[in-house]
Each structure stands twice: as C-alpha cells, then as structure tokens.
Amino acid sequence: MNFWLVKSEPDAYSYDKLEAEGRGMWDGVRNYAARNNLRAMKEGDQVLFYHSNIGMEVVGICQVAKEHYPDPTAESGDWSVVEVIPVRRIKRPITLKEIKATPELANIALIKQSRLSVMPLTAEEFEKILKMSK
Template sequence: MNYFLVKSEPFKYSWEQFLKDKQTFWDGVRNYQARNNLQAMKEGDLVLFYHSNEGKEVVGIAKVIKEHYPDPTTTDERWVVVDLAPIETLKKPVTLETIKADPQLQHMALVRQGRLSVMTVTREEFDRIVALGSE
C-alpha cells in the first residue's frame, strides 16, 4: 500500500463536489514530478485530499480505483490521469498550519515542496494526519 496527497483549489474542484460525483479522474497535472507520482499510484492506494489556496487543509481520504492512463484533456502523450473515489470526510480538517507545527510532519513533502500538486506521503504521515482529523 502506498500513500499520496493530491491538491485541488476548492473553487475548481472541491471535496464536496468529489463526494457528489462519487469518483473522478485526476487531470490537469503538468509537472513531471507530480506526473511521476500519478504513475506510481496503484489501485487501492490511499490519497489525502487537500484544499489548496482557499482553506489550505486536508479534508478527506480517497482511494485509487484505476491506475494511470493518458490524460483525456490533452493530446500530449506525456500526461496521465488516475481515477479516484472518495472514502471518508475527516471529522476535522487538518490545516497546513497544524501540519507545519506538528513535529511528526516536519519532513512531509507538503511542508518541503508546497507547490507540488501530487505528492507521496509516508504511512506514518498519513496515519498522523488521519489521527489529527479524527480528534
């Protein structure tokens, strides 16, 4: 099992919309490192859903339901998407401020590489964020 974090600006695609849709393909990634992370996702992997810009908080947990395939929004073969489905809304969103203040999360990619839209997360980081969101 691998763990990831994806970012979305709530005005473009919110957690609430994701819940209504029940699944989506994660498109629009145009950064090679983020693309490589999409390519590394396997069916069943868990994904933290982060609202960027507005809110700056982890709001839910999703899972990968289909591994990478060509991004249907472009003819450029370099870009891929994965299909995701929501699993659970966190009881309490975990803010970027909380993450930065937590000693267990200091080395998280979200803290070190804030602009990356799709990133890996360790099992310990994932579990810690879920615990913080359950309090």
C-alpha cells in the same frame, strides 16, 4: 499499499464535488514530478485530499480506483491521470498551519515542495494526519 496527498483548489475541484460525482479523474497535472507520482499510484492506495489556496487544509480521504492512463485533457505531451473515489471526510480538517507545527510531519512534500500537487506520504505521516483530525 501506498499513501498519497493530492491538492486541488476547492473552487476548481473540491472534495464535495468528488463526493457528489462518486468518482473523479485526477487530470490537468502538468508537473513532471507530480505526473510521476500519479504513475506510481496503484489501485487501492489511500489518498488525502487537500484544499489548496482556499482553506489550505486536508478535508477527506479518497482511494485510487483506476491506475494511470493518458490524460485526455492534454493537448500535447506525455501526461497521465488516475481515477479516485471518495472514502470519507475526516472528522476535523487539518490545516497547513497545524501540519507545519507538527514535528513528525516536517519532511512531507506539502511543506518541502509546496507547489507539488501530487505527493507521496509515509504510512506514519498519513496516520498522524488522521489522528490529528480526531
């Protein structure tokens, strides 16, 4: 199993909306590195859901329910989507400020490549964020 973090502006697509829908298509990604990360996701992989711009915090866990296929929202180009399902909210949202202040998380793409919307995490990074929420 692999671990990931996806970012979305909560006024565009929030964890609340994912929970309400029960399943969401992660579409609209127009960055090659993020697209390649989508293509590397496998069914069952665990994903942290991060609210960007508003809140700037990890708020929940979702899971890859369907591996990549062509993005139906793309008018041109070679873009992909995956489908995710909500797993659960984390007990306490973890802010970007907390992540930046945690030495074990110093190398995650959320800090190093802040514009990247889909990024890999190590199992240790994933678990560290979950432990911080308790």
